[in-house]
Amino acid sequence: MTECDRRSFMMQTGAGVAALTLMPEFATAAPQSEGSALPVAVIGVGRQGRAILGELQKMDAVQVAAICDIDERRRLSGQRRAGGAEVFPDHRAMLDKRKDIRTVFIATPTHLHRDVAVDAIQAGCNVYCEAPLASTIEDCRAIASAARSAVGIVQAGLQGRSNPIYKLARTFYRSDAVRHLVSLSAQYHKKQSWRTPSSDPAREKMLNWRLDPALSLGLAGEFGTHQFDVANWYLGQLPTTFRGSGSIRLFDDGREIADTVHCDIAYNDGVHFQYNATLGNSFEGRHEVFYGTNSAIKLAWTHGWMFKEADAPTQGWEVYANRQQFHNDEGITLIADATKLAAQGRLKEGVGLPNPPLYYSIADFLTSIIDQQPVVCSVEQGLRATVIGILANQAIVTGQTVTADEDMFKGT
Amino acid sequence: MNVRLATEAMGTRFEVVLTGDDPPRLRTVGEAAIEEIEDWHRRLSLFEPGSLLSYLNRHAADRPVKLDDDTFELLVECIEVHAASQGAFDITVAPIMRAWGFHKITGAADSPSSTGEDTPTAAPVGSEFIQLDVDRRTIRFLKPGMAIDLGGLGKGHALDAAAAVLRENGVECGLLHGGTSTVVALGSPPDEDGWRVALKQEGPSPVVTLRDAALSVSAPHGRTIHMDGERLGHIIDPNRGSPARGTQLAAVVGPTARQADAWSTALLVLGHRPPGLEAGLTTLIAGDERADPRWKVEGPECGIFSIPDCLEEATETTP
Structure with missing residues (x-):
């Protein structure tokens, strides 16, 4: 070229x-x-x-x-x-x-x-x-x-x-805006059967590999991996233990893969990551929340917000920030290029990603x-996130506590 | 047994009601149909900056923009209806819609005087200024400032695509609609000749029976503006550069929903059937004495699905 x-x-x-x-x-x-x-x-x-x-x-x-x-x-x-x-x-x-x-x-x-x-x-x-x-x-x-x-x-x-909102939020996360992380959570909620139809039984089996326990990483692996990577990227550390459970709450159609899962992922410093996913309800879709002593950051892939504690110091940029009300909480909308857009009086145009994260x-x-x-x-970063998905799924499927050792996250 | 699924797309609510004796399978197939509708929403939305339509609107005046087969064929059909309808159906009305204030995403539309944009008549409009390259599958605008708005048949196209998914997967009985103004009927309910759909209005209501057919109804309701004491609807007369006036309702039954959608828009603008009206379409224009005999004038209670009522009523009376 x-x-x-x-x-x-x-x-x-x-x-x-x-x-x-x-x-x-x-x-x-x-x-x-x-x-x-x-x-x-x-x-x-x-x-x-x-x-x-x-x-x-x-x-x-x-x-x-x-x-x-x-x-x-x-x-x-x-x-x-x-x-x-x-x-x-x-x-x-x-x-x-x-x-x-x-x-x-x-x-x-x-x-x-x-x-x-x-x-x-x-x-x-x-x-x-x-x-x-x-x-x-x-x-x-x-x-x-x-x-x-x-x-x-x-x-x-x-x-x-690669997500511009997630990049911006990470700069806040790494600053005093969040301060000390106390916990984090993430969810994937979407009401769908996770089945792909086909009138040919053999083809239907092939298309529905996600419902085959021998092949599938379940909800935590298939969806959670993307969210676990966000945690890896923000925290800069890897989890050590996994506890989980799963059940079929809606799609009792003979499947063995749980349609609703919960997982508690613990880190060495005492922080816990609560992950849940379901195919039975869509409320609040997919998001991650980092809870810090100064503020919480909520990331929902096309949008992001910061919820400040009342005793957190006020930053200069907050004067022109765009805000949204969520029941009793007010979220500051995370907007890439906010300073430039605010100067042009176009701040609201920057709310949300114009393109899909992909x-x-x-x-x-x-x-x-x-x-x-x-x-x-x-690939190494992909491997680490995937291993977390594999271990989380293992904890969910077995109901046993799964412990990760450092070697699991190595590419060799 | 009925299985019902729904989604919000293209600024309205789509519903899929499927009838059969294997509900889990119907749900799976219905989900695939809903996904198809959502996919077309993402591709054709004028209000999503990341959609293919937004992308081509930004760039087609500068260079040819490549399209996939389905989108290209959709645009070819738009151009054909434009020609056959004497210009009454025109997807390039986006600048006029914007100038009249109909492109506000939320809330009531502004009157043109408060939009601060170009006057409606100055907008670059005309499907004859769209260049489609069949070999390269590209589109180009021949005038700067042009933009496409597929609101006139986007819902119908999405419903056709969803219906194709249902048929591919062996579903033989179902009713799909987008915003209750565009309907696709698959087969017929048990012991019925078809899905009876009533156009609910004051006085006697026309009822049509649909079986493997689509219906679209256009009316100057929904988003409206007020100007000089007059309430103006969101359907634009491209030849006048202003909202269509006069005709209160136009309905078309045809083999595909996008065809019915495009022609119901055109007939509302024209107020009569043009010589180029495609064969195989059954039409109804309010105030026109020459109603097609397929429309039976009965009470709305004769229809198992009344437009613009929601589908709730319909499924309650469905066997």
Whole structure:
């Protein structure tokens, strides 16, 4: 890619230095020259793969050159999302044939990540691998091992680290605004069966791998991993013990995977992380809360707030802060670029992310490729969050206390 | 047995009611249909800055914007209805809608005098200034300042997509609606010829029976503005650059909901059936004596689903 193309690419993907503002994208540059777009492939075009295609569609500097899925119906629907893309039922065939594609997004079921990721890394590709990284610690390590000798870059698809609101909130967390952490909590609430329909029983079994206890990491692993990574990133430490429970509260349809789970995750310094997830209720969706002696920070992926204690010192920027009332509490809305927007009288326009969190994660990945910079979320970081998800699920499934030792979090 | 699911999307409430003897499976399939509606909301919303529609509105005047097959084909159909309806249906009315104050996300619409924006008639409007490249699947605006608003058929498109998911998965009986103004009927309830839908209004109500068909009703209700003592509805007459006046209701039954949606909007603007009206559509225009005989004028109680009532009533009387 030429320097001119690179500049255009950076501007169009919103991947420049200024791209982590809340503007939807920086696409006002001159059009990309014909044929110079970065060819990429998406491997696995189920729900998450289609979401990736949707975000790539808004990045003119990227061309989806191939899609890959073992399921024919998904290949067909993926092809309609990515016009002109070559379609493959097998990722190895794609890697062998399309040597021009050196950037791949992996969105297969979790238990299939290992083979695809290792093959793609060894083929010299830049790899974006969805999280959780894998369904076993052994598989995570295999990916980490391959990544250590990779020619390209490898990013774990944990979206919190690319989220502009989460980045801003972390600067507050690291300052005196929160002060001493007393506890944290997180939840994933969404009323849905977690089943995918199909009129073909064999296909239905394949599509519903998340309900197979032999393959699935349950709610804590499949959803919680993203939230555990936020805790890892903010706290800078890893948990030591896990206690959990799970039950079927709504979907008593023969499944063995709990539709409602609770987990208490403890750290060495006495802090506890309460995690709960359910498929039976949607109230307050997905969020994390860090409770500090000066304030609490609530992060809900597209929005974030700070709730100050009455005795916490007042900061200068609070004068122009946007606020929202939650029953008896007033939350200060966390807005990236707040100072600039306030000066323009447009502060309210900055409330909430204009793009889905996935967009920023993909943009960061592409930035790292172009700039040859370290990725925002490494495989090792992905491994650590995934191991927490695996151990939390283990505690929930067994009802036993699970203890983590440091070696579990190592990539070797 | 009925299974009901709902979601908020495209500024309204969508509901899916499925009838069958395997409720767990119906729920699973219904969830997939709801996901399809939510997906199209994310792609076509004018008010979500991260949507594909917002993206193309920002950039299509500067360069061709690539589209997926489904979105491209949707836009092709919009252009076709535009031509056939003598310009009465036009997705480029977004600047006019904005200028008249109909694009306020919350609360009542402003009157145009308080928007502080361009005067309605100065807005760059006209589907003839949309360039669709069939080979490259791209869209380009030929005038700066243009913007697309798919409010005229977005709900119908989402419902069609949801209905396709239901059919793919073997669901043969169900009723879907978006905001009670666009309805898709799959099959018919047990022991019925179809889903009877009444257009509730003062006096006798027209009732139509739907079976594997879609219905859309357009009326100048909902979001309105007041100007010079006149209450003006949110449906824009593209040729005049102002809210459509005169016709109080237009309803269309057709094979797809997006077709019915687009044409009910066009007929409300026109107040009559144009020569280019597509074959296979059953229409009803308030005040028009030539109502299609498929509409039976009965009381609203004859319909198992009354528009604009909510679906609650309908399912109570469904076997």
